[in-house]
Amino acid sequence: MTAGRRGGGRRAFLTLGGLTLLSACAAEPPEPGPVPGTGSPSAAPAPPPPSSPPPVAIPVQRKPRYVVPASAAHQGSKVVALTLDDGPDPAYTPQVLAILRKHKVTATFFMIGQSAAAHPDVVRSVADAGHTVGTHSWSHKNLTELPAAKVRTEIGRAVDTVTATTGRRPTLFRAPYGSWSPTVFKECAAMGQTSIAWNVDPRDWDDASAHHISAEVLDQVGNRSIVLNHDGGGDRSPTVQALRHYVPVLIDSGYRFVGV
Numbered sequence: 001m002t003a004g005r006r007g008g009g010r011r012a013f014l015t016l017g018g019l020t021l022l023s024a025c026a027a028e029p030p031e032p033g034p035v036p037g038t039g040s041p042s043a044a045p046a047p048p049p050p051s052s053p054p055p056v057a058i059p060v061q062r063k064p065r066y067v068v069p070a071s072a073a074h075q076g077s078k079v080v081a082l083t084l085d086d087g088p089d090p091a092y093t094p095q096v097l098a099i100l101r102k103h104k105v106t107a108t109f110f111m112i113g114q115s116a117a118a119h120p121d122v123v124r125s126v127a128d129a130g131h132t133v134g135t136h137s138w139s140h141k142n143l144t145e146l147p148a149a150k151v152r153t154e155i156g157r158a159v160d161t162v163t164a165t166t167g168r169r170p171t172l173f174r175a176p177y178g179s180w181s182p183t184v185f186k187e188c189a190a191m192g193q194t195s196i197a198w199n200v201d202p203r204d205w206d207d208a209s210a211h212h213i214s215a216e217v218l219d220q221v222g223n224r225s226i227v228l229n230h231d232g233g234g235d236r237s238p239t240v241q242a243l244r245h246y247v248p249v250l251i252d253s254g255y256r257f258v259g260v
């Protein structure tokens with residue numbers, strides 16, 4: 001199913017049900033955070049015991065949502081959803097939050113569970129600012145290469161960590177590398193998670209310059225677009241710089257920033 005490079009590769013081409021997807025996540029996983037329960041005095045709090053309220057199962061998806069759903073609230077206006085993957089990052093996430101705050105817009109952050117466990121204060125700052133926190137697996141593995149039980153653990157551990165950190169159970173999930181499978185969809189549904197993709201990818205994960213990222217977003221974006229950016233997993237200075245430029249341009253062009 002997966003015909004791509006791993007390891008040092010920067011991208012992977014994925015084929016799913018006849019649909020070829022280009023992965024848009026940094027191939028290099030972020031620095032692993034402290035492992036909860038290892039006894040380090042500075043270790044982040046351990047994920048909660050599996051005592052979270054049972055999730056409400058949702059219908060199994062056959063493909064991820066890749067545009068903002070049409071709704072009465074969105075009629076007659078241009079809407080766009082900004083999403084940020086691979087955080088939280090103590091250096092870049094606060095910079096992104098400052099830009100969003102300045103322009104009074106909200107975004108959706110798909111956080112890696114082990115990074116969330118390592119930086120709970122950053123997770124809370126995102127949630128407290130009114131943004132939506134989704135998850136992006138526990139350790140950013142390609143879930144299509146794992147058995148169902150491990151997929152369940154990867155999703156569930158991240159969901160439980162964010163739940164314990166913010167007090168609110170996330171319901172949105174994005175697969176690492178945009179790599180989906182029937183098993184991933186099934187496990188997401190069992191845990192009450194809606195699978196979210198994107199349709200605007202400026203490839204900020206591929207050493208793109210700020211100018212390139214901004215130009216690509218402004219070129220590709222349309223009504224109900226879901227834009228993919230990254231606030232962790234590498235040097236995200238170009239992404240931060242690009243956001244400073246393209247967010248006000250989109251606002252001036254009449255776009256409203258909405259959830260996915």
Ligand SMILES: [Zn+2]
Pocket residue numbers: 024025026085086136140176177
């Ligand atoms: Zn990612």
